[in-house]
Amino acid sequence: MRVVLPLVLCLTLLVLSFAPLLAADDFVRPAAAAQTGGDDFDAEFDDDFDDDFDDDFDDDFDDESEAQPRPLIADPLEPWNRGVFLVNDKLYFYLFKPVARGYRVVPRPVRTSIGNFFSNLSTPVRAVNALLQLKVRDVGTELGRLAVNSTIGWGGLFDPAGYSLRWKKKSEDFGQTLGFYGVKSGWYLVLPIFGPSSVRDGAGLVVDQFLDPLLYADIKVREYYSLRALERVNALSLDADSYEKFKRDALDPYLFIRAAYAQHRLANIRK
Amino acid sequence: MKRIFVPLLLSLLLVSSLLWAATGPTQQIQQIVDTVLQVLNRTDLDYAAKRREVSGLVQTHINVQSISQRTLAVHWKKATPQQRERFSKLFVQVLEATYLNRIEDYSGGRVDYLNERVKGDKAIVDTQFVSDKVEIPVQYKMVREQGIWQIYDVVIENVSLVRNYRSSYGQIVSSEGFDGLFARLESKLAEPPVAGKKQ
Numbered sequence A: 001m002r003v004v005l006p007l008v009l010c011l012t013l014l015v016l017s018f019a020p021l022l023a024a025d026d027f028v029r030p031a032a033a034a035q036t037g038g039d040d041f042d043a044e045f046d047d048d049f050d051d052d053f054d055d056d057f058d059d060d061f062d063d064e065s066e067a068q069p070r071p072l073i074a075d076p077l078e079p080w081n082r083g084v085f086l087v088n089d090k091l092y093f094y095l096f097k098p099v100a101r102g103y104r105v106v107p108r109p110v111r112t113s114i115g116n117f118f119s120n121l122s123t124p125v126r127a128v129n130a131l132l133q134l135k136v137r138d139v140g141t142e143l144g145r146l147a148v149n150s151t152i153g154w155g156g157l158f159d160p161a162g163y164s165l166r167w168k169k170k171s172e173d174f175g176q177t178l179g180f181y182g183v184k185s186g187w188y189l190v191l192p193i194f195g196p197s198s199v200r201d202g203a204g205l206v207v208d209q210f211l212d213p214l215l216y217a218d219i220k221v222r223e224y225y226s227l228r229a230l231e232r233v234n235a236l237s238l239d240a241d242s243y244e245k246f247k248r249d250a251l252d253p254y255l256f257i258r259a260a261y262a263q264h265r266l267a268n269i270r271k
Numbered sequence B: 001m002k003r004i005f006v007p008l009l010l011s012l013l014l015v016s017s018l019l020w021a022a023t024g025p026t027q028q029i030q031q032i033v034d035t036v037l038q039v040l041n042r043t044d045l046d047y048a049a050k051r052r053e054v055s056g057l058v059q060t061h062i063n064v065q066s067i068s069q070r071t072l073a074v075h076w077k078k079a080t081p082q083q084r085e086r087f088s089k090l091f092v093q094v095l096e097a098t099y100l101n102r103i104e105d106y107s108g109g110r111v112d113y114l115n116e117r118v119k120g121d122k123a124i125v126d127t128q129f130v131s132d133k134v135e136i137p138v139q140y141k142m143v144r145e146q147g148i149w150q151i152y153d154v155v156i157e158n159v160s161l162v163r164n165y166r167s168s169y170g171q172i173v174s175s176e177g178f179d180g181l182f183a184r185l186e187s188k189l190a191e192p193p194v195a196g197k198k199q
Helices: A004-022 A024-036 A039-045 A049-061 A078-103 A108-121 A123-132 A136-151 A174-180 A199-209 A221-238 A242-249 A253-270 B002-022 B025-041 B047-054 B064-072 B074-078 B081-105 B161-190
Strands: A188-191 A195-198 B110-119 B122-130 B135-145 B148-156
Touching: A078 A188, A078 A221, A078 A253, A108 A123, A108 A136, A108 A221, A123 A136, A123 A174, A174 A199, A174 A253, A188 A199, A188 A253, A195 A199, A195 A253, A242 A253, A242 B081, A253 B161, B025 B047, B025 B110, B025 B122, B025 B135, B025 B148, B047 B081, B064 B074, B064 B081, B064 B148, B064 B161, B074 B161, B081 B161, B148 B161
Parallel strands: none
Antiparallel strands: A188 A195, B110 B122, B122 B135, B135 B148
């Protein structure tokens, strides 16, 4: 039962991810542009200093595409996405935020530990995806963290591996793995509750669900989703209202968050 | 007395401008950061007072022309001189307002200077903001004009502000024209500043 919903989502997204190929002409250009838009990250990565500056310069002044600046991510579904964005916005202000506020009566150290616990549980996602990208060192870090934090760290409640040993976790997921092998982000997607994503990263999210130990734990469906909800609310309670700040400062929060998401993902994939 | 005063003032100005010119990109960032942190760390000031102290300070270290041009990109070429000027003026104020709104988030922390790369009149300074809760990489992109290093982009956690603004403002200009953009910038500036946390 727990597997059905992710499976359906996965199939939908897979179908969606092939749809762009059919409408190739419409799709390829912005996607390619989004790719070249990341030139200076590339350059930075290679430590190719000259390119970094020059690309930045090209990017700004010698852009030949007269009509539009390069989009960071293609967004043909913008009207739909904006709808979901609005729903998420309302959900945030009328549901998640009040709940997270109330939940803040739980002392911060406890909430940090709960966050650590869930983070430790999601080690398989990071380790497997690091492995898929042949990042042997990161796999080692993740396994080391799991071993240390699960034992000395009281079953993942504390993070001695991060604090004492400076073994820092690195965000990895299946979307990044796909990106690592050259799969483009595809269209921008705003997912209900989950927020900014793309066709690629949404599909990745679904795949990563199967690496979640809770899915295989001997718990009821309701308990599973309660734990997921706890994870979200806990994370939100630790966050310093960053969504609200984004929203307040941007002329158009939808556009600002879309651009930030696209840049953030590009950077993560290149790391 | 008056006769001495003017040359004295002039020579002082000259000396200070020479000192100014001699500072490298990292030193320049360090100066700005230290000045701001000094204000933020003061316990005798409330949030509003800190805001007043810091306001205007950062503006002087931003290369307004460069940051505006980079933000509008292709639209800059099409803009009239009046439009460019108006945009620059509004944009800098919006940038500052955004920056000042962030003051309330600060609750201690330090800045580590990791790396500096200079090529001609451009420089990239890598820093990291470290507090007990977070470690945030912040990169400053700078350009030297008349011997002074000025900021033209800030990259926070690999997200370039200019790129972000370019992408969103670009779409606004495309769909609503410059007037639409100006109207939005102005209404953003008309919003009351953040009240700040209760002390």
